[in-house]
Amino acid sequence: MQYRKLKFSLSCLGFLSLCQVGYSADLSIGDAKSVEGELKLSGFLRAKYEDKSWSKNDQKLTFDVAKINIDYQSSLMFGRIEYRCYQYDKLCDFSALVDGYLGYKINETNKVTVGLQNMPFGPGRFWESNNYGGIVTQVGLEDVHNVGINYRTNLFSNTDVDLGFFPIDGGDYHGKSVDSARYSSNFVKPDPSSEIQTYLKEENMWVARVNHKLKFDDPDLSASLGGSYWFSDIKNKTNNETGRHKAWALFSQLGYQNFQVTLTGGHHKIDNKDPLNPMYP
Known part of the structure; x- marks a missing residue:
């Protein structure tokens, strides 16, 4: 198993005074160029802070979204599962499957x-x-x-x-x-x-x-x-x-x-x- 990537990000949108902080990482096992393939687990967590002049209730730091991916890649096949969890009022009060597919490489x-x-x-x-x-x-x-x-x-x-x-x-x-x-x-x-x-x-x-x-x-x-x-x-x-x-x-x-x-x-x-x-x- 390999530890592949660690990322920290910060983005801001000025007119709403909206800032988002993100953290992501992934783990993988196998070789994507082989017949057996590579299986990779990745995802991110993101928080946000909103400061709106017309709403005092949004001036706080809250959980925004979490995403988890499972990717498979080999010389013949590929696949992906992505699931996301959001917060509006409570943690993960909305969540949905984004991708869930399997593919076959006929040739290059x-x-x-x-x-x-x-x-x-x-x-x-x-x-x-x-x-x-x-x-x-x-x-x-x-x-x-x-x-x-x-x-x-x-x-x-x-x-x-x-x-x-x-x-x-x-x-x-x-x-x-x-x-x-x-x-x-x-x-x-x-x-x-x-x-x-x-x-x-x-x-x-x-x-x-x-x-x-x-x-x-x-x-x-x-x-x-x-x-x-x-x-x-x-x-x-x-x-x-x-x-x-x-x-x-x-x-x-x-x-x-x-x-x-x-x-x-x-x-x-x-x-x-x-x-x-x-x-x-």
Whole structure:
């Protein structure tokens, strides 16, 4: 067994007077290049201090989140389990499984991943640098982890292609809600106290992404162009009808040394078969 890494971090967000302190470490056993593979245990603990002028209750140091990862990597297979625990009122009053997948390396340029995983939509897992999650995250297009199968291939050594099918969402876990204790944004069962009682569920999600990396003589310069498309069924459990979710995104990333710019544009449209609000643009 090897002790691999120890990290301490401090980050602050000025306009809210929000500071976060993090501590992380990992342990591993085995060799990732062998057939038997390497098993690695890692994670972090994070605390935060908030000082908001409009709320005296937040001027205190509290536990923020804990994350635990179990990663497996070999010459043929790979896998990952990630679980997170958050605090709102009490320790771990919300926790959820983020990833739980197993993959097979067909060869150096082709692999298949099965299980709960990040969906290949947009330029990557995180588009925005927002401490609370941005708009794209809230509408369920960024950092979305659902259950399915994804095939990835690399063409001409500089073009990554993903094709995934996700029959169901990531599921509900531990928290104070009827169906909303989730890491990702999904359609959920309405709370009995909610004014809107339409029950929607997204199924049969087809997602495709192409990302082409441009080549330059300068090794410090990098750029890529890509696009992705999302098509799925929206099951209206209230009316027993099926609508559609269609979304697309075009993106480009430009980097020079440690500086990087990401440009993203797109559109998503939801036909939820709700007679009161039939279209969600």
